[in-house]
Amino acid sequence: MSEGQVFAECRPLLFTIAYEILGSAADAEDVVQDSYLRWHGAEGKDIGHPRAYLVRTVTRQALNHLRSAQRRREDYVGPWLPEPVRTGPDVSEDVVLAESVSMAMLLVLETLSPDERAVFVLREVFGYSHREVADLVGKTETTARQIAHRAREHVRARRRRFTPDPRTAEEIVGRFLRAAGTGDVTALMKLMAPGVVHVSDGGGRVTAARRPVRGREQVARFVAGVARTSGLGAQAEFASYNALPALLVRSGDRLDHVLVFEIADALIHRMYAVRNPDKLGAAVVPRPLARRRNATWKP
Numbered sequence: 213m214s215e216g217q218v219f220a221e222c223r224p225l226l227f228t229i230a231y232e233i234l235g236s237a238a239d240a241e242d243v244v245q246d247s248y249l250r251w252h253g254a255e256g257k258d259i260g261h262p263r264a265y266l267v268r269t270v271t272r273q274a275l276n277h278l279r280s281a282q283r284r285r286e287d288y289v290g291p292w293l294p295e296p297v298r299t300g301p302d303v304s305e306d307v308v309l310a311e312s313v314s315m316a317m318l319l320v321l322e323t324l325s326p327d328e329r330a331v332f333v334l335r336e337v338f339g340y341s342h343r344e345v346a347d348l349v350g351k352t353e354t355t356a357r358q359i360a361h362r363a364r365e366h367v368r369a370r371r372r373r374f375t376p377d378p379r380t381a382e383e384i385v386g387r388f389l390r391a392a393g394t395g396d397v398t399a400l401m402k403l404m405a406p407g408v409v410h411v412s413d414g415g416g417r418v419t420a421a422r423r424p425v426r427g428r429e430q431v432a433r434f435v436a437g438v439a440r441t442s443g444l445g446a447q448a449e450f451a452s453y454n455a456l457p458a459l460l461v462r463s464g465d466r467l468d469h470v471l472v473f474e475i476a477d478a479l480i481h482r483m484y485a486v487r488n489p490d491k492l493g494a495a496v497v498p499r500p501l502a503r504r505r506n507a508t509w510k511p
Contacts, residue, residue, distance in 0.1 A: 218262045219248055224502035225263075225338075226270045228309075231501075232333045233274040233326075234281065235294035235318050237494065243273045271330060271348045278326045285322075289416030291424060293484050294318040295491040296453040296470045297499040303455045304378065309503050310455035311373065312337040315472055315484045318454070320370045324363055331356055332363035338503050372474070381457040381475050382450060388473075388480065389448055389459065392439040400432035405479040410434060415488030431483070438485075453495075460496065467492050 223244065230240035247269040251262070285292050294315060304310050311317055312333070321329050330349050334340045335356075340348065346356035384403060391399035410431045414420025425434045447468075449460040458472040470492065474482040486492065 219251070219266070222263050222266050224500040226266055227499065228313075228501045228503060229267065229333065229338065230270050230274045231297065231499075232312055232318070232321070232337060233271070233330050234278055235322065236281070236491075237295045237297050237499065238490075239277055239281065240274070241494075243270055243277055247273055268348050271334065272350065275326050275330050275349065278329070282326065289414070290420055290422045291411050291413055292322075292415075293411060293413035293486050293491075294322075294454070296458070296472060296484075296486050296495055297501075298495065298497060299452050299455050299501065300498055301378075301452075303501050304452065306503070308337060309501060311371075312503075313454050313501065314456055314474075315454055316372045316474060316482070317367075320367055323370065324366060327351070328359055328363040328366070331359040332367060335360045336364060336367075373476075378457075380478060381473070384475055384478060384480065385450060385457050385459065385473060392435050395436045395440060397429070397432045397436050400435055401428045403480055404428045404431060405476075405481045408480055408482065410483045410485065412485045413488050413491070415490060417489055418487050420485070420487050435483075467495060470495055 226244050226247065227240055230243040231237055234240050234243070247266060250269055250273075251266055296315075297313065299313070303313070321332070324332065327349065331345055331351075334345045334348055335342065342357050342360065343353050345351075345360065346353040349356065351359070388400065388403050390396075391403065406428055407426070408428055408431045410421070410425040412420035412425075421434070425431050447462040448471075449462075451458050451460050451470075453470055453472050456472050456474060458470055460470060461468045469485050469487040472484040472486070473480055474484075486495075
């Protein structure tokens with residue numbers, strides 16, 4: 213198998229690892245490309261296991277990137293949300309992968325230290341052994357085990373699960389879209405859980421709520437107001453992002469935002485509106501995601 217073929221086969225796995233560590237598709241692409249260049253530059257060296265070499269390189273590059281990114285996020289204007297990735301049905305069929313790339317999980321991972329995040333992702337999502345994880349992140353096996361235990365307990369205490377039936381989700385989003393398009397606040401409220409939360413990420417680049425909007429009536433009125441100004445009902449397209457139901461909302465020829473829904477028991481519990489243009493550049497492009505099938509973490 214040629215060098216290019218090996219890399220192409222590994223690329224979905226490499227991108228998924230980098231994305232889950234970083235929460236940014238653009239940064240993950242940069243890390244994957246840089247790792248390929250490093251691998252290509254190592255041609256002639258004795259690399260007996262190209263896949264292991266690439267995973268190790270991507271992991272360590274992603275960790276370096278995350279440490280600098282965390283400092284930038286401290287100065288972020290308004291709520292920070294992960295960069296949304298467009299996903300296909302195959303991702304939703306893998307329960308572990310689907311939960312690991314959900315907005316809720318990625319936001320929980322943001323509360324971990326860089327080492328905890330990388331170790332959790334590699335061990336619990338991708339199924340690497342503690343010995344393999346230790347090698348990938350440059351730690352001793354004992355240290356890797358301690359970090360993994362600490363990260364797992366942290367995530368267990370904070371994660372939420374949303375596994376809607378795709379047909380039900382599409383129906384609810386369709387009803388949401390019709391109600392928003394007509395400004396029907398009462399109909400919107402009927403679709404929402406009492407504790408519903410709407411989070412907007414404009415990054416200081418575009419107009420967005422600087423704080424999460426909470427409560428059924430407040431969120432319904434906020435959504436109706438946004439719909440009046442953005443033409444939500446007329447320019448929205450149903451899609452799947454981060455293995456969750458979502459809407460692509462356009463303003464003319466420009467993608468205005470991606471609105472991702474968490475739905476449980478036929479009610480909307482959370483909405484994530486990613487409006488920062490820096491996070492929408494490649495949002496319409498489907499992303500092939502992959503993981504090893506022997507993951508130990510059971511959601």
